[in-house]
Amino acid sequence: MRQDILNDDSLTFAEKIISIRAEGSEKVHHPGEITVLPADMAMAQDSTGPLAIKVFDEMGxxxxxxxxxxxxxxxxxxxAADEKVANLHHMMRDxxxxxxxxxxxxxxxxxxLLENHIVPGMVLFGADSHTCQGGAVGAFATGIGSSEMAAVWASGKLWxxxxxxxxxxxxxxxxxxxxARDVISHFIGMVGEDGGNYKSIEWKGHAVQALSMSSRACISNNSMECGCKLSVFEVDPATQEYFRSVNRKPMYEVHAGTKARYKDEYDIDLDKLEPKVAEPGNVDKVKAVEEVEGTPIDEAFIGSSTNGRYEDLLVAAKVLKGHKINSGTRCIV
Structure with missing residues (x-):
């Protein structure tokens, strides 16, 4: 590992971790440059895995x-919901x-992966756009396509x-x-659904200290809705305590330099933030909840990879306690 790169005060998180981990490289890599990264972990799920398997088999x-x-x-x-999906699951098991x-x-x-495998400094490729959730603990975690995943399975690396x-x-x-969901929804509303295209988002500021690991995961996970490549919270005392509690050690603790240069900078004042909701159609059609208050709801879904943790379910339970689901609304947990 190049300690001089790790200590370089002029580099962003992305520039540092790519320069440190790049295959056969002894140089600093800057935005726009292409290099090859060895993978520490590769993940595919049942929507993307079958195609990756097909491509891998075709590669011979x-x-x-x-x-x-x-x-x-x-x-x-x-x-599996039907025979077609059952066959895809069978392919994955085989x-x-x-x-x-x-x-x-x-x-x-x-x-x-977050609870059992990911550690700071790791390079994770996932055939799922929400893979950037791993950035919540300071990992290089990014989504790729199924054919790219087949190449990773074959070679253990990717450009x-x-x-x-x-x-x-x-x-x-x-x-x-x-x-946390209000934070990321507000940000997506600020920059638009393509405002983070192939960008690395670094979450900074003293308010980060108040975010639990689950809240950081929520923000990193949903950041892909504005097109990001990475969405990163650097390792801090809360991160260190989390990994001590689960008995896993970081590979590297990568911190952006204080003189790092960014494409753009944004400020979000939590004191002024209101509850947010994204209207149907586009993720960046974000409004304050009070603007759409009274809108009939046909179906409410509580869960997903973005908001399906204990912390989220507890909030929902507290809101619903003492109430009944409206007769015209379906509520799925």
Whole structure:
């Protein structure tokens, strides 16, 4: 590891971690440059895994690069809803058995990896756009396509272009009824659905200290809705305490330099933030809840990889306690 790069005060998180981890490189990599990153972990789920398996088989590669680093997760349609999906699940089980890779069924892929495998400094490629959730703990975690995943399975590495970086400063304090989802929805409303295209988002500011690991995961996970490549919270005392509690050690603690240059910087004052909701149609059609108050709701879904953690379910339970679901509304948890 190049300690001089790790200590370089002029580099962003993305520039540092790519320069440190790049294959056979002894140079600093800047935005727009292309290099090759070795993978520490590769994940595909049941919507993307079958195509990756098909491409891998067509490549004629006899075995995967490292079975212990490959995870297949059946989570998007579990249990299988019909015969077609059941056959896709069968394909994944056969591939896992043949190559000895890890197979997980019924657990949300991003949360499973975060709770059991991801550590700071790791390079994770996932055939799912929400893979950037791993950035919540200071990992290089990004989504790729199925054919790219097949290439990772075969070689253990993948080319990447160094992204430009955005800096988001969080200030103020969370008011009652304001949560991490309001933060990321507000940000997406600010920049638009393509405002973070192939960018690395760094979340900064003293208010970050008030965010739990679950809240950071929520923000990093949903950041892909504005097109980001990475969405990162750097390691801090809360991160360190979390990994002590789960008995896992970081690979590297990567921190952006104080003189790092960003494509754009944004400020979000939590004191002024109101509860947010994205209207149907586009993720950036974000409004304050009070603007749409009274709108009939046909179906409410509580869960997903973005908001399906205990912290989220507890908030929902407190809101619903003592009430009944409206007779015209379906509520799914």
């Amino acid at each position: 590669v006899p075995k995967v690069w490292d079975p212990s680093r490959i995870h297949l997760v059946i989570d998007h349609t579990f249990p 591939f896992a058995k043949k190559h000895g890779v890890r197979l997980v069924e019924g657990s949300i892929s991003h949360q499973h 990447v272009k160094v992204p430009e970086s955005l800096k988001v400063n969080l200030t103020g304090q969370f008011k009652k009824g304001i949560y």
